[in-house]
Amino acid sequence: MNTENAPARPDVRVALRECRLWRRASDAAIDALAAAARVEEVPRGTTLATEGEPAEHFGVLVTGKARVFHLGADGRRITFETLGAADPVAAVAALAGGRYPAHAETVTPATVVWLPREALFALMETEPAVARDVVTDLANRVVNFTSVVQTLALDVPARLARYLFQRALAVGTPSAHGLEVDLGMPKSELAAALGTVPETLSRAFATLREDALVEVHGQRITVLDVRGLATLGSGYSEG
Secondary structure, rough: OOOOOOOOOOHHHHHHHHHHHOOOOHHHHHHHHHHHHHOOOOOOOOOOOOOOEEEOEEEEEEEOOEEEEEEEOOOOOEEEEOOOOEEEEEEHHHHHEEEEOEEEEEEEOEEEEEOOOOOOHHHHHHHHHHHHHHHHHHHHHHHHHHHHHEEEEEEEEHHHHHHHHHHHHHOOOOOOEEEEEEEOHHHHHHHHHOOOOOOHHHHHHHHHHOOOEEEEEOOOEEEEHHHHHHHHHHHOOOO
């Protein structure tokens, strides 16, 4: 594990330069952030933030992936989002000065740069455009988490239908039978993202098949009825 400051590392500077929280920051500001950063190389399964602990710092992923999740009393994980290179880690909680609202854990080996919350406040004071970027990002996150809450209010077949409908719109490719969609993640990860367990997810797939909404071929899904998925995923029924 390397915790030495490494402002000259090209990959660290690239990640900081591309982080959405300060996209309009000057190069001098990025250099200042890099100088204040603590670089850490961590293995898969490393806890980056623990729900309920004081949020004193935040990070930016340089390489690797991490997931943000809530761990229920029954041990079930509800995944809120998956993070990749240049994504901020626990920035909202650090800015608020409260406690981490969720766990964050690496799902691959990763490189993380850690920054004190004061570094971002100083950047916002010296470069007002950055403050606008931060506000915009926080607003988008509120919208995204509202969507997560709405999804979790549905039963599991409806959650799955919503996910497949959104996936079909984003990456679906037409075929003779419908829209072909790759799930984009292993079914075990999809189950966690939908706030359920693999067994229940399998039953949800069976329900969608029985309703002639989809065909399932491993990780490949054929969407037979896009409108039906949208209706089920919305939580409303016609008539």
